[in-house]
Amino acid sequence: MRFFSNTLLFASLFATLSGCASEGPPPHIVRVIADDGTMALPVAASAIEEVEVIIVPDPADGDFVRMDPMMLDDDGLVEARVTAAGEWVLKLSRAYLDANADTTNGFRIDVPLFTNQSHEDQVRDPTLRVNFVQGTERIGQSSPRFVPWPLVGGEVTTVVISCDPSFEAECQ
Amino acid sequence: MLRAMLHDVTSRFSRLGAFALTLISSAALAQPGPVVVIPVPSQGVTEAIANAIMEAVPNGLGQVVEDREVVGVTDPERVGAIIACADNEPCLGEQIRLSGGAFGILVSMGVEASTIALQPRVAGNGSALGEPTVVAEVTLDDATALQGQLSEAFATIATQLPAPPPPPAPTTLLVATNIDGANVSIDGEVIGQTPLPPVEVSAGGHTLSVTRPGFLPYNRALEISEEGLRTNVELEPDPEFASRLAEEDRAAAEQFIVADEESDSILEKWWFWTAVGVVVVGAAIGIGVAASGGESTPEGFEVPSIPLP
Helix, strand or coil: CHHHHHHHHHHHHHHHHHHHCCCCCCCEEEEEEECCCCCCCCCCHHHCCEEEEEEECCCCCCCCCCEEEEECCCCCCEEEEECCCCCEEEEECHHHHHHHCECCCCCEEEEEEEECCCHHHCCCCCEEEEEEEECCEEEEECCCEECCCCCCCCCEEEEEECCCHHHCCCCC | CHHHHHHHHHHHHCCCCCEEEEEEEECCCCCCCCCCCCCCCCCCCCHHHHHHHHHHHHHCCCEEECCEEECCCCCHHHHHHHHHHCCCHHHHHHHHHHCCCCEEEEEEEECCCCEEEEEEEECCCCCECCCCEEECCCCCCCHHHHHHHHHHHHHHHHHHCCCCCCCCCEEEEEEEECCCCCEEEECCEEEEECCCCCEEEECEEEEEEEECCCECCEEEEEEECCCCEEEEECCCECHHHHHHHHHHHHHHHHHHHHHHHCCCCHHHCHHHHHHHHHHHHHHHHHHHHHHCCCCCCCCCEEECCCCCC
């Protein structure tokens, strides 16, 4: 027992010291939650094969610069691109969801985002949308939300996604 | 109908007296201002006199004086609201504004002196504009003559009123809700269901209402600047739904606790291994970041910057 305690204490101290020396600012969290039936039609965790996080600039501002699909992680589980319409799309694969989503009581995943945009740019808040994808179908999509821009580190934007009524069977 | 309504109101207050409120607006306004004539209590006016005024004033209006249009308000609710204002200036000013007028003219009557005073007031704050214009020796027993006297007085006032303030510039309101299909109303007018495109509104104060069956209604006063406003509305499930959810969470938690208490060994405690995991991961991240030279980049996925237009 004492061995475990000492080990924990030492490891905690080491982690704290080494972490504090170079800790970056916290990201903005987009918390994606599948509706459990509280809001509207539920979506089962097993029905979600991909999650798309989409950010759309205000029409009065410029679009994102066109970007071909690129992987944001070494394992090729997270893809980002900018569409021809100027929308930034982050696609989280099934494998990424399996590794990172909390499915103990429904479906929930925190998507950490950050931007290096300057506050002095005075860009209007863009719109955020999140889709649940199964195969080629969007079985659930959030209502468009506004996210503070530049993204505020440490803050959480919660998005609850209900099943699209036309895909009720697929959401089970 | 207006005449009948006014007569009814006049009769009710005839023992006390009468005065009339008239709105006058500029033709330069996008929405010409209406006119309303309302008798309310004042001292010593007989029913005959009140009726004479009511006969004369409406007939003397509905005209263009110089470049200013004078029209009437026939909405009984608006008439009642103005009566209810009494001497409350902000209340009067708001009613003048809601009636579409840039100015209002308060028409009050002195009985024994046979005079009628016309006091211009500004829409919005209802403050008095200059000294009242007094029409002396009014001929209360001759409706046609009274009409002429009042028309002349209105013409005089109309030419003296300053240019009305420009109407608020149109701007846009964007409403986003946490769930689609919510009904959005602005100032009581249904706009549509979310998701909604930008809605054109005038700058200034508005009331936003968002409703959806199964959710608590959302009502909020908005102050919209000329730059427009974008707002997120978080609809919350009504208590019946919330209590059901809480009950399910409680049941799940109890089930979890029962399962946890069945084991006594620390090595079988979930929190022990969670703590070990957290420490190990934290140490690994710390070592990794320290080894990389301490770059202060947030953990997460980078969203590119939005180019300026």
